[in-house]
Every structure is written in structure tokens, then in C-alpha cells.
Amino acid sequence: MDPKNQPKGVNRRKFLQTGSMLAASALILPLGTQQIFGSEKFNSLLASIPNTILNNGVEMPMLGFGTNTLRGEIGVKSVSQAISVGYRLIDTAHIYGNEESVGEGMKQSGIKREELFVTSKLWVDDAGYESTKEAFELSLNKLGTDYLDLYLIHRPRGDVKGSWQAMEELHKEGKIKAIGISNFDPKQIDELMTYAKIKPAVNQIETHVFNQQTEAHKYLNKSDIQMEAWSPFAAGRNGIFTNETIASIGKKYNKVNAQVCLRWLFQE
Numbered sequence: 108m109d110p111k112n113q114p115k116g117v118n119r120r121k122f123l124q125t126g127s128m129l130a131a132s133a134l135i136l137p138l139g140t141q142q143i144f145g146s147e148k149f150n151s152l153l154a155s156i157p158n159t160i161l162n163n164g165v166e167m168p169m170l171g172f173g174t175n176t177l178r179g180e181i182g183v184k185s186v187s188q189a190i191s192v193g194y195r196l197i198d199t200a201h202i203y204g205n206e207e208s209v210g211e212g213m214k215q216s217g218i219k220r221e222e223l224f225v226t227s228k229l230w231v232d233d234a235g236y237e238s239t240k241e242a243f244e245l246s247l248n249k250l251g252t253d254y255l256d257l258y259l260i261h262r263p264r265g266d267v268k269g270s271w272q273a274m275e276e277l278h279k280e281g282k283i284k285a286i287g288i289s290n291f292d293p294k295q296i297d298e299l300m301t302y303a304k305i306k307p308a309v310n311q312i313e314t315h316v317f318n319q320q321t322e323a324h325k326y327l328n329k330s331d332i333q334m335e336a337w338s339p340f341a342a343g344r345n346g347i348f349t350n351e352t353i354a355s356i357g358k359k360y361n362k363v364n365a366q367v368c369l370r371w372l373f374q375e
């Protein structure tokens with residue numbers, strides 16, 4: 108985190124360790140559900156992360172651990188520790204270059220594979236029918252698993268149609284529980300729907316208080332596609348952790364800015 112964004116009197120490490128507030132180094136927050144967190148304590152809250160039900164019946168935790176910057180031994184430890192404090196959704200991608208570390212972290216956590224919800228993403232260089240199948244197998248091997256809970260097309264570039272057809276087949280073979288997209292706008296989803304036999308279960312897009320995605324959210328709700336937020340804390344930018352408007356809301360409820368931002372995402 109950029110030190111200039113660090114709230115006075117809040118030590119980030121202590122913040123996480125004391126468990127008195129909801130926090131994580133990186134978060135993926137699925138939106139568009141009626142369920143709202145009820146508990147106040149970090150540990151009990153993580154122990155009771157509610158699920159949202161995707162359009163194919165698959166259950167997906169509403170709060171997850173993003174691994175974008177976590178590689179090597181730090182990646183292994185971060186993922187293992189995130190799981191040990193209660194995270195079950197782990198979000199990675201081929202382009203993060205950390206699927207091996209994420210897989211090792213999952214293994215070291217000692218939690219059964221079927222209790223985890225693992226997302227990875229197909230990078231643009233691998234767009235196309237054959238290359239998607241190859242990239243998927245590579246991701247599986249690196250993660251040390253024989254299936255993914257969610258596989259997303261990372262960006263709408265190249266032969267999306269070929270990729271989607273490959274992903275539909277992998278889904279039918281039972282190798283992916285749910286298939287989805289990321290960074291698609293409504294027009295791009297409409298186009299995909301002209302040939303898709305399976306509707307995307309999720310669209311993961313940048314969403315936070317400074318980029319609320321109101322129109323996209325309406326469209327996704329109407330289309331029964333789960334919206335999932337990436338960079339729920341605006342990647343620490345725009346002074347999100349010290350923003351006065353957010354702080355004034357937090358003051359009323361005795362919460363720090365990060366908690367207010369998460370609550371807003373859940374309520375949306």
C-alpha cells in the first residue's frame with residue numbers, strides 16, 4: 108500500500124492480525140446478491156463468508172483472496188495463510204505468473220480441494236479454440252488440480268468465439284464448474300450471446316466506490332450474470348483509505364474506510 112494512503116493510527120499488519128476489522132491484502136468481491144454480511148469480527152466473519160449462487164447452480168463465496176502481485180514463496184505463504192484464516196475463493200490468472208505458488212499454497216493449507224473455490228483466467232495470447240484447451244491444461248497442471256471452479260476469459264480480445272467454444276466443452280467434460288468472462292462490456296456480452304450455448308456465469312470487472320459500474324451492474328443483474336469486483340479498494344489509489352466522505356460514513360458506524368467500501372460492495 109502506498110504509505111501516503113495509510114490512515115493515521117492504522118498499522119496495516121496489525122490491522123490484519125488483530126482481526127478486529129475486515130481486511131485483506133487483495134480482494135475479489137462478487138456483487139449482485141441480496142446476501143449481506145452480518146457478523147462484525149474478522150475471524151467470525153471470514154468463517155461465515157456467504158455464498159452467492161451462480162446461474163448454473165454453482166455456489167461461489169462472496170469474498171475472495173486476489174493473488175495478482177503474489178509470486179514465489181510469498182505467494183505460497185500468502186495463499187496458505189489466507190486459507191487458514193477462512194478464505195475459500197482464490198483468484199489467480201495465467202498472466203499473474205503465480206499459478207504454481209497458488210497451487211502450493213493451497214496444498215500447504217491442508218484444506219481439501221473440494222472446499223476451495225479456485226478461479227483462473229485465460230490470457231489474450233491464448234485466445235482461440237486449440238490454444239484455450241492447451242492453456243487450460245497448463246493452468247491445471249501448475250495449480251496441481253484436476254478441475255477449476257471458475258475459468259474466465261481475462262479480456263475480450265482475439266478469437267473469443269473459439270475460446271468460448273473450448274470452455275463450453277471443458278465445462279461439459281466436468282473440468283470447469285463454471286465459465287465466465289472478465290472486462291467485457293454489455294455490447295461485447297451481447298455479441299458473445301449470439302453464439303454461446305452456455306451463458307457466462309460471471310463477469311469480473313473493475314468495481315469500487317470511484318468506479319461504481321452502475322450501468323454494467325444493471326445489465327448483469329438483468330442478464331443473470333454474477334458481477335464480481337476486481338480492485339475493490341481501487342488498488343489503493345485515489346486516497347481511498349483516507350477519503351473524507353468515506354471516513355465520515357465510517358465515523359457514524361465506528362468503521363475504517365476499507366470496511367465502509369466493503370460494506371457498500373456487499374450491499375450493492
Ligand SMILES: NC(=O)c1ccc[n+]([C@@H]2O[C@H](COP(=O)([O-])OP(=O)(O)OC[C@H]3O[C@@H](n4cnc5c(N)ncnc54)[C@H](OP(=O)(O)O)[C@@H]3O)[C@@H](O)[C@H]2O)c1
Nearest residue numbers: 108130132133134173174175337338339340341342343365
Ligand atoms: N480481471 C482483471 O482484469 C483483474 C485486474 C486487476 C485485479 N484483479 C484481481 O483483483 C484482485 C484485487 O485487486 P487489486 O490488488 O488490484 O486491488 P485492491 O484489492 O483494490 O487493492 C489492493 C491495495 O489495497 C491495500 N489494502 C487492502 N486491504 C486494505 C485494508 N484493509 N486497509 C488498508 N489497505 C488495504 C493493499 O495494501 P497492501 O499492499 O498493504 O496489501 C493494496 O495496496 C487482484 O489480486 C486480482 O486477483 C483482476
